[in-house]
Amino acid sequence: MNLLLLEPEEIDREARAVVGGARASHVASVLRLAAGDLLAAGIVDGPRGRARVVEVTRERLVLDVSELREQPTPARQGIDLLLALPRPKVLKRLFAPLACLGVDRVMLTNAARVERFYFDTHVLDPSFVRERLIEGLSQARDTRLPRVSIHRSFRRLVEDELAIEAGTRSVLADERLAEAGPSLRSVLRDGGPADRLLIAVGPEGGWVDFERQLLEGRGLVGFRLGERTLRSDLACLLAVGLGRDFLSEPS
């Protein structure tokens, strides 16, 4: 826990927060702080800084957060992800690292090869998603939640809902391009400068032709995933990693 994150509604009018659970026990048992000590804290989608411990036991932590101020949070490179909904076991491990990497938007979509029951999982409950995202933000010392949205119609998402800002490079992991086709890096490099990146990653088994064509119609360019078949969570994380690298140093 590099940054203790508080929900806005946990703060009272006197700028005090009272929390229990993992956060209290972490401060008491791992950080071993006592009343009067300072620790790195932030408010979700709000300021961060140093909070003062007013009272702490393993069950209960009282913080004075009056000194938290708006200040720059760690850099985000401007990456949006359009991801065919993975199976719950894979999906649940993806929220924290994506938040940690500073992805701006995660659009989870239906696709021909997505099983319908994937949408029924508790892993998509807003409270579960938020908890995992906060875990990733806390690791990265960030306070700003990525936006996560769920789209049951792929066609409506791509044709109507998907807003692509000017200056965005849009790419599409294409499992048909094993060793042929351009790498992500060459697609990025050869497309000229860009401020933002939209990355689409398909389901296990890949996009069907209709889906691929719809994405290409919105300007997404395919890149090869390579000869080794990666699970979709690993493919996502590596694509975001390469994308961050490109946006932070385009040459």
Add this chain to the structure above:
Amino acid sequence: MNLLLLEPEEIDREARAVVGGARASHVASVLRLAAGDLLAAGIVDGPRGRARVVEVTRERLVLDVSELREQPTPARQGIDLLLALPRPKVLKRLFAPLACLGVDRVMLTNAARVERFYFDTHVLDPSFVRERLIEGLSQARDTRLPRVSIHRSFRRLVEDELAIEAGTRSVLADERLAEAGPSLRSVLRDGGPADRLLIAVGPEGGWVDFERQLLEGRGLVGFRLGERTLRSDLACLLAVGLGRDFLSEPS
């Protein structure tokens, strides 16, 4: 399961393998194969190809593997990882993706900021490690196990045991270099061509000076990890991803 992997000792003299558990139930219930069908199979550190189903129920699968032949397995780029032993919860999730990415060697080492009890975990049991590695190989359709070794003395590892082949670029994730210092990509690009890569990733809290100096003494060059603090498993996977990208297309 993109490739069903068999242990050499599971094959009898008539080139038959009898297996149960997850592999049998996967073939019966997910792939829904029947006697006479072919499926992608391989032998750990051996050949791969098509095996014929002789008999299958959810509990028991009999395969004829007489047609498996030595054939090229998916490309590996020649990456070795020197990793300060992470805590068990983090470590156990790392073996499968590292095998999936085709890492050649994983050297798990002690360091000043590694807790001693990390070495006592069942996650380091050879059978547990092997099972997780095979899961990753199976995903990538590979048969060749990465070599995993455990080093209780960092100094002995770096001074005596660490063999660095000619043509290897050696780099060191350095958490002191937040936004200053070169990126991994610029370290790779500016160092000229290389056939292989050795990547060192430190413990939570980073290497101590003595360790960093020892690694630099063996020619490892530091790269920045960036302003967002990544958990060591994510840092590893992204560094391997960038390394693969560089080795496959150095320009």
